[in-house]
Amino acid sequence: MRFSDQFESRFAEMVTHYPTKRSVLVPTLLFAQDEVGFLSDEVISEIAGRLELTELDVRNVISYYSMLTTKPRGKFNVQVCTNIACLLRGGEELMEHCEKKLGVGHKGTTPDGVFSLEEVECIGACSWAPAIQVNYDFHENLTPEKLDKVLDEYKKKGTQ
Amino acid sequence: MADLVSHPDEVRVVSKRFGQGATNIDRYLALDGYKAVQKALGMQPDAIINEVKNSGLRGRGGAGFNTGLKWSFVPKTSAKPKYILCNGDESEPGTCKDRLIFEHDPHAVIEGVMIAGLAVGAASGYIYIRGEYRYLSEIMQKAIADAYAKGFLGKNIFGSGRDFEVYWHGGAGAYEVGEESALMESLEGKRGVPRIRPPFPAVVGLWGGPTVINNAETLASVPHIILGGAEWFANLGTPKNGGTRLFCLSGHLNKPGVYELPMGYNLKKMIYDVGGGIPNGRKLKAVVPGGSSCPLLTADEIEVPMDFDSLMKIGSMLGSGGLVVVDDSTCMVKFALRIMKFYQHESCGWCIPCREGTDWLKKTLIRFHAGGGIKKDIDNIQYLSENMLGRTFCPLGDAAALPTISIVKKFRKEFEDHLEGRPCPFEKAGAVEQLPVMA
Numbered sequence: 337m338r339f340s341d342q343f344e345s346r347f348a349e350m351v352t353h354y355p356t357k358r359s360v361l362v363p364t365l366l367f368a369q370d371e372v373g374f375l376s377d378e379v380i381s382e383i384a385g386r387l388e389l390t391e392l393d394v395r396n397v398i399s400y401y402s403m404l405t406t407k408p409r410g411k412f413n414v415q416v417c418t419n420i421a422c423l424l425r426g427g428e429e430l431m432e433h434c435e436k437k438l439g440v441g442h443k444g445t446t447p448d449g450v451f452s453l454e455e456v457e458c459i460g461a462c463s464w465a466p467a468i469q470v471n472y473d474f475h476e477n478l479t480p481e482k483l484d485k486v487l488d489e490y491k492k493k494g495t496q
Numbered sequence: 497m498a499d500l501v502s503h504p505d506e507v508r509v510v511s512k513r514f515g516q517g518a519t520n521i522d523r524y525l526a527l528d529g530y531k532a533v534q535k536a537l538g539m540q541p542d543a544i545i546n547e548v549k550n551s552g553l554r555g556r557g558g559a560g561f562n563t564g565l566k567w568s569f570v571p572k573t574s575a576k577p578k579y580i581l582c583n584g585d586e587s588e589p590g591t592c593k594d595r596l597i598f599e600h601d602p603h604a605v606i607e608g609v610m611i612a613g614l615a616v617g618a619a620s621g622y623i624y625i626r627g628e629y630r631y632l633s634e635i636m637q638k639a640i641a642d643a644y645a646k647g648f649l650g651k652n653i654f655g656s657g658r659d660f661e662v663y664w665h666g667g668a669g670a671y672e673v674g675e676e677s678a679l680m681e682s683l684e685g686k687r688g689v690p691r692i693r694p695p696f697p698a699v700v701g702l703w704g705g706p707t708v709i710n711n712a713e714t715l716a717s718v719p720h721i722i723l724g725g726a727e728w729f730a731n732l733g734t735p736k737n738g739g740t741r742l743f744c745l746s747g748h749l750n751k752p753g754v755y756e757l758p759m760g761y762n763l764k765k766m767i768y769d770v771g772g773g774i775p776n777g778r779k780l781k782a783v784v785p786g787g788s789s790c791p792l793l794t795a796d797e798i799e800v801p802m803d804f805d806s807l808m809k810i811g812s813m814l815g816s817g818g819l820v821v822v823d824d825s826t827c828m829v830k831f832a833l834r835i836m837k838f839y840q841h842e843s844c845g846w847c848i849p850c851r852e853g854t855d856w857l858k859k860t861l862i863r864f865h866a867g868g869g870i871k872k873d874i875d876n877i878q879y880l881s882e883n884m885l886g887r888t889f890c891p892l893g894d895a896a897a898l899p900t901i902s903i904v905k906k907f908r909k910e911f912e913d914h915l916e917g918r919p920c921p922f923e924k925a926g927a928v929e930q931l932p933v934m935a
Contacts, residue, residue, distance in 0.1 A: 353622075353663040355577075355703050361685035363666040366627055387685070400687040400844070403627045403669030419589045420788055421746035421820050423834050457671065457838055458589040458788075459628050462746035462818060463753050464498055472630035476498065 337382040343367055347386075357387045361397055365404055374408045402457070410445045410452035412490045414438070415469040418455055421462035426479070430466050431455050433480045437487060450494035451487075498596060501753030503770045507732060509720050509740045510713060511756040514600040519635055521642040524603040530648055532719035536611045537656045539722075544615040548718060550726035552738025556593075557583055557674070557711030558787060558816040560804040563718075567708055569698035570616040576705035580612045580621035583679055584712040587626060587671040588787035589838060590818025593742035593754050594712040598625065598632035601716060602639035606649070608715030610660050611722060612708055620661040622702075623712075624683060627668040637664045671842035675890045676709040678844070689846045690890035713742055713817075733759030737803035741817050745771045748778065748823035760801040767798065767821055778823035782907070786815025788835050789895030791902035792822075812902070827922035828907040829914055832877075832900055833861035839896035850893035853884040857900065864911070867919025874911045878904045 339347075346367065351360045361383070368379050375398055384394045398404045416434055418427040435441055438451050445452040461467030464476035468483070475486050500515050508514075518524045536544050549564025570578060582605060586594040597605060609621035623640075625633045640662050643649045651659050665683055667673055673682045677691035680702050701707020717739060721729045730738040737759040743766065746752050750772030757766065767773065767780065774780055780795040785802070790813040793800075800806050807814045822831065840854035857880055864873050881897035881904075888894070904911065913921050 350663075353661075353665075356684065358685035359683060362668050362682055363627075366666060366668045397685065397687055401627070401668035401670050402841075418834070419838055420784065420831065420834055421590055421818075423831075424747045424820070424822060424826065457841060458587060458591075460586050460592045460595050460626070461498070462590050462592045462820070463744050464592075465746055465752070469628060472628070474498075474631075 337378050339368065339371055343371055358389060361387060361389070361394070362401065365394075365398060365401075369404060375404060375406050380406075408445070408449075411450050411494050412470050413452045413454060414487070415454045415456040415459065417457070417459045417461065417465070417467055417469075419458040421458070422466040425465040427466040429480065430468065430478060430483055433483060434487075437484070448495070450491060498592070498599065499753070500596075501751065501755060503755055503757075505761070505765075505770060506756050507740045507758050508756050509724075509729075509732070510597065510601075510604070510716050510742060511754075512720075513604070514596060516600070518601050518603065519599075519639065521603060521639070521646060524601075528723065529603050530607060532722040533607050533610045533614070533648075534654050536614050536722050537654055537658070539614075541615050541617060544611060544722070547726045548615070548721055551721045551729040552726075552733060552736055553714065553717055553721060553729065554737060554804055555711055556713035556717070556741065556817065558588065558789070558813070560814060563710060563714055566698065566710070567612065567615050569696065570706045570708060571699060572617070574617075574706050576703070577620070578613075578616055578618035578705050579702045579707045580609045580616070580618050581676075581679065581683065581702060581707055581709045582609050582621065582623040582712055582715050583674060583676065583709055584623060584625040584629070584632075585667050585670075585674040585679060585682075586629075586712070586816075587674050588789065588816045588818055589835075590744060590746060590784055590787045590820045591816040592744045592746075593817055595629060595632060596742070596754055597712050597716050598629065598636055602632075602636045603643065604716040604719055605636070605712050606639060606643055606662055608710075608718040609662055610649075610653075611718050612710065612715060613660055614658075616706070616708055618706075618708070619659055620663070622663050622665050622683060624665045624667065624679060626673075627666055633664060633666050640664055671838075672844045672890070672892055675892065678890065679709060680707065687844070689844050692889060734801060734803045734806070736805060741802075741814075743770075743802070744818045745821070746819065747784075747821040748774050748826075749821050750775050757802075760803040760806065763793075763800050763802050763819075764798045766802065766819065771819075771821065774821065774823050776823075778825055780821065781824045781826060782822040782828065782831075784818070784820035784822070784899070785812050787818040788820075788838065789813075789891070789898060790815045791898050792906065794906050813898075825922070827865070827920055828903050828910045829861065829865045830920065830922070832903040833858070833865050835899050836861050836896060839892065843892060843896075847888040847890075847893060849884045849887040850896065853880055853893065854896050856880060857896070864914060865920055867914070869911075869914055871912075871915060874904060874908065877911075
């Protein structure tokens with residue numbers, strides 16, 4: 337199992353920041369997921385081994401955090417917030433719009449693997465609602481028209 | 497990234513450096529940066545605690561506990577190391593203020609962590625930022641690295657002979673982790689399940705050591721208090737509610753945004769003047785005054801100063817400063833349902849009243865809103881919520897119950913109207929069935 341050099345240098349440094357090795361687990365899982373796309377059996381086994389944990393320990397933690405996934409997702413994970421501030425400004429309409437445009441529902445992935453879709457809880461963009469995140473990038477003050485442009489850009493990037 | 501707004505009534509303390517390029521450490525230094533920690537290095541720990549106590553600074557995460565008093569609970573001596581933990585797991589629906597602090601003034605948080613450390617005798621601090629805030633984590637990591645490069649962190653800070661370490665830590669998506677004991681569990685690499693208290697974190701916290709846990713906005717306020725003085729800060733607000741606050745205005749407003757206003761600012765003015773009023777000629781129906789866990793206020797209850805004590809007096813809470821304005825086109829049953837869906841999704845599942853209660857309430861509200869309600873449901877929703885109150889290890893159960901109870905009590909007629917005008921009088925025909933249901 338090989339991660340990037342950046343992953344390795346960050347891991348080597350971060351693990352020294354805590355009195356227990358295990359403490360580095362949550363951010364490490366997310367960094368690993370960013371590289372591999374999801375937390376595969378191989379990734380789980382590797383991280384468990386490094387931190388002297390059982391795979392079950394690691395899986396228990398993964399299942400708790402909503403950003404962590406053991407299943408592959410699209411290259412671009414479109415996360416639509418429909419919590420209260422977004423709800424009042426059209427968050428559900430954006431979700432419906434995404435469902436129609438991408439042809440998939442909540443936690444679905446498009447057949448070409450470019451997009452996956454997720455209805456998410458508050459992402460901290462309440463004053464700029466409605467908002468979505470595509471992977472880690474925020475897109476705010478959206479309308480269905482603006483959303484189309486955003487998704488088209490990603491589609492272009494994803495099929496290049 | 498996020499747009500900045502302004503209003504003439506704003507008093508800029510925490511947001512003083514927003515838009516000023518203060519992520520750059522030299523720019524931060526030019527804007528009085530790292531002066532407060534140097535001043536604090538020359539103060540006795542008790543003097544720092546007293547200064548913060550007397551400033552009337554209260555926890556900006558939502559609980560509103562006096563910050564200096566919280567610090568004073570840390571034992572003077574400890575066999576185990578003491579820690580400062582900055583809570584940047586901002587996830588309360590309606591709240592988006594810490595995001596701006598991390599984006600525009602990350603060094604203020606670092607400085608606040610250092611001063612808290614000097615006050616309680618800790619030599620290291622962690623800044624925990626929610627996983628979704630990746631770009632902010634990058635800004636914070638760079639700020640920390642820059643502070644080390646200048647010698648402000650690490651060994652012998654500012655030639656004082658004292659050492660102080662600050663580390664970044666990231667989450668991976670969990671509202672519950674914003675609760676202080678769950679936050680510690682998460683930082684220790686575990687599921688974010690709350691701990692039983694007592695012992696309180698100030699005595700037994702991270703890895704068993706005494707730990708001070710403060711919200712990012714709270715810590716970012718501290719350097720300003722040290723430089724400006726307790727009296728100055730206290731006088732900005734109302735009695736026992738010192739300073740200013742970042743209010744996140746959202747929902748049905750013409751000018752949503754994050755505004756820094758004095759504690760005790762009038763809510764009506766906040767909605768109609770600062771927030772620019774309600775768009776499309778609509779009328780105000782309800783306000784969430786401080787994040788989704790607060791009891792809602794009706795349009796008749798907005799002549800109120802926005803501080804912790806005034807909101808408590810009228811049966812609500814100032815919470816995290818997330819103000820969600822709701823107009824008269826909104827179905828309050830659906831609003832209650834959306835809030836409950838959130839808490840059901842985020843319940844860690846440890847306490848049965850919360851795990852089962854939120855699930856049962858969500859299912860009832862979905863059925864009720866979709867037109868399958870019976871009259872008894874209305875009382876049942878209230879009864880179930882009231883039975884969650886105070887019966888869980890952390891406040892998530894209360895957070896789910898409080899807004900729900902307030903909506904049933906204050907908007908009961910809307911529930912009754914759903915029985916008459918099935919399915920929902922606010923929805924277009926057939927729209928209710930299309931509501932997305934989260935897995």
